[in-house]
Amino acid sequence: MNRSIEEGQIAKELFNRLEGIPLVDKYDAYQQLDNTWTIINSDLEEIIENQSLDVARIVEPRMVEKNKKEVQEGWQGRTIPFELAQQELLADDLLAIKSLNNRLDAISLELDEIFESLTEEERASEITNDAEDSFNKSAFNKYLKQLIHQKALLVQRLNKQTNLSQKKSRLVNRLKSFLLNLITKQFH
Numbered sequence: 341m342n343r344s345i346e347e348g349q350i351a352k353e354l355f356n357r358l359e360g361i362p363l364v365d366k367y368d369a370y371q372q373l374d375n376t377w378t379i380i381n382s383d384l385e386e387i388i389e390n391q392s393l394d395v396a397r398i399v400e401p402r403m404v405e406k407n408k409k410e411v412q413e414g415w416q417g418r419t420i421p422f423e424l425a426q427q428e429l430l431a432d433d434l435l436a437i438k439s440l441n442n443r444l445d446a447i448s449l450e451l452d453e454i455f456e457s458l459t460e461e462e463r464a465s466e467i468t469n470d471a472e473d474s475f476n477k478s479a480f481n482k483y484l485k486q487l488i489h490q491k492a493l494l495v496q497r498l499n500k501q502t503n504l505s506q507k508k509s510r511l512v513n514r515l516k517s518f519l520l521n522l523i524t525k526q527f528h
Contacts, residue, residue, distance in 0.1 A: 343384060343385075347373075347374075347381075350373065351370055351373060354366070354370065354373055355370070383395070383418070383419045386419070387419070395418070395419055396417070396419045396420050398418040398419065399415045399416065399417055400415065400416060400418050401414075401415060401416075402414045402415055402416040455474060455475065465483075466479045466483065467479050467480045467483050
């Protein structure tokens with residue numbers, strides 16, 4: 341493969357495709373191709389020199405500028421961008437990740453709505469953080485356990501009250517029956 345001929349053929353194809361599009365300057369597009377071709381050419385050269393596609397598996401640190409310092413933020417494929425490899429080879433995994441992210445966003449939105457529905461008094465309570473802009477997880481969990489315990493005790497007392505009321509009602513009915521029996525035996 342003659343890389344300079346390939347670049348010429350790609351440039352020709354680029355010009356043909358941009359022919360009817362007046363908003364795109366075909367020479368700017370060619371400059372972008374030429375800038376990118378330098379990177380592509382060096383990758384191809386390395387692949388040819390090593391006579392192996394193992395070069396396509398090489399990763400290097402992805403450097404970004406933060407606070408006027410260059411720091412590493414993840415990794416990137418040297419020859420084949422991760423995004424391309426993921427789209428072509430791991431499409432199902434990417435779809436699953438996208439689905440999980442969408443569900444995570446939906447849950448976060450629901451949690452925000454729940455927090456927004458709190459009264460001022462509830463926001464000032466121990467279940468929120470000091471800034472009163474989110475839940476204090478440990479305090480919230482402790483408060484929830486207390487509520488569940490209180491409700492369990494209340495349910496227990498209500499069940500006992502219901503059982504005793506039923507027993508009382510049955511006893512009252514038995515007592516009435518005995519009294520009625522007693523009265524009827526006296527007059528016979």
